[in-house]
Ligand SMILES: Nc1nc2c(c(=O)[nH]1)N[C@H]1C(S)=C(S)[C@@H](COP(=O)(O)O)O[C@H]1N2
């Protein structure tokens with residue numbers, strides 16, 4: 001039996017792992033925030049109506065200068081963000097990889113807590129803890145230390161806050177995080193509503209981070225106030241009677257290790273983004289793929305929920321041949337469908353339309369974090385597949401676009417935009433080649449004449465300004481081989497269900 005003076009080994013180990021994972025989660029979370037450092041109340045993200053803005057750039061729907069969402073991304077220091085310097089893709093990889101280890105640690109902790117009977121020390125069992133906790137606060141405020149509870153290694157306010165962090169705050173962070181996944185939102189629109197929408201979930205997720213930070217700060221101050229060697233003997237070596245010098249030495253080594261992991265993760269991520277994309281991807285891609293495979297979109301928003309201002313990402317192709325097509329309302333445009341197909345197609349817009357037409361009012365989720373609801377009308381991709389008869393060897397569909405990012409964006413990136421999706425996503429409901437937006441022919445800004453919509457995925461998979469569609473066995477020899485322009489050049493994950 002472990003007495004009031006000691007902690008079992010599993011508490012010592014999980015407490016340490018928690019420090020490690022929380023630092024990685026918080027810093028990679030800040031990287032994700034830096035891609036769109038503004039928080040909204042509602043999912044229309046009306047520019048200028050943000051609740052909190054952590055960058056100087058101000059934009060409005062009618063800003064005189066053209067802007068797209070990537071213009072709002074900011075570069076945060078590697079000292080606070082993992083890895084910093086505009087690396088949303090890599091930051092997400094760290095976040096979702098660490099998330100899995102963190103949840104595993106939490107599960108092990110909770111299972112052991114209840115199977116060893118230790119829960120009795122953490123879970124409050126009588127309402128009297130609230131008045132006692134208030135009393136403890138007044139004792140601390142008067143400059144004294146509150147007494148430990150009988151048989152427990154901490155006072156009432158400590159027990160209450162540990163309980164709240166483990167059983168309320170941590171699950172809330174996981175739940176609000178899930179409420180930002182496009183696959184989850186597409187499959188279970190009601191789940192997003194539990195949080196008041198994705199944007200409120202995102203805002204609350206950030207406030208959750210602030211709550212974690214506040215807890216860590218107060219917790220650290222309390223440990224210092226209570227005397228570090230004494231407290232560390234318990235949490236580092238498992239007993240208040242353990243050797244305090246040894247506890248401090250091991251405790252410092254452990255904290256240095258946490259620092260080292262953060263430094264190495266950051267520097268390595270900045271120095272070799274492709275390697276980190278691959279390695280962290282080993283943990284993240286299976287998760288993304290399973291979620292993408294399992295979820296189908298069943299969204300049905302109302303007309304009156306359509307967002308007044310729909311954000312843009314990607315500047316339209318400036319080249320002469322595209323501009324000439326646009327001037328004529330795309331009369332001379334032909335969609336090329338080829339690759340591993342029995343029947344290659346070359347379709348004008350009216351011909352494409354005869355394959356079938358559907359409308360859907362759905363929510364768009366950009367990887368940067370913004371959302372909007374729009375009505376898209378177009379041809380289900382399954383109809384195109386039926387018309388061109390892909391060979392059984394075809395596993396992916398490649399969408400080649402007209403925009404050359406070297407011309408439209410710069411930032412050291414180059415090449416024509418393209419994207420791929422696995423065949424199974426093409427056969428999902430609400431995967432369409434959109435020709436219309438909100439009842440009008442697709443505007444140039446939003447991908448005219450044809451763009452992809454895959455409603456369980458993040459926006460970057462939905463290629464705009466499509467020039468050609470190709471069925472392939474693998475995408476390894478296209479572009480840099482990662483399966484899309486943003487995967488190649490911005491190190492995003494190839495599956496994009498989260
Ligand atoms: N050709 C092309 N398609 C693209 C992009 C791009 O830059 N070029 N950006 C993608 C990203 S990141 C997003 S979020 C959506 C944005 O679609 P929207 O401008 O209609 O909102 O388009 C996607 N398709």
Ligand SMILES: [Mo]
Pocket residue numbers: 313365366367368459460
């Ligand atoms: Mo995006």
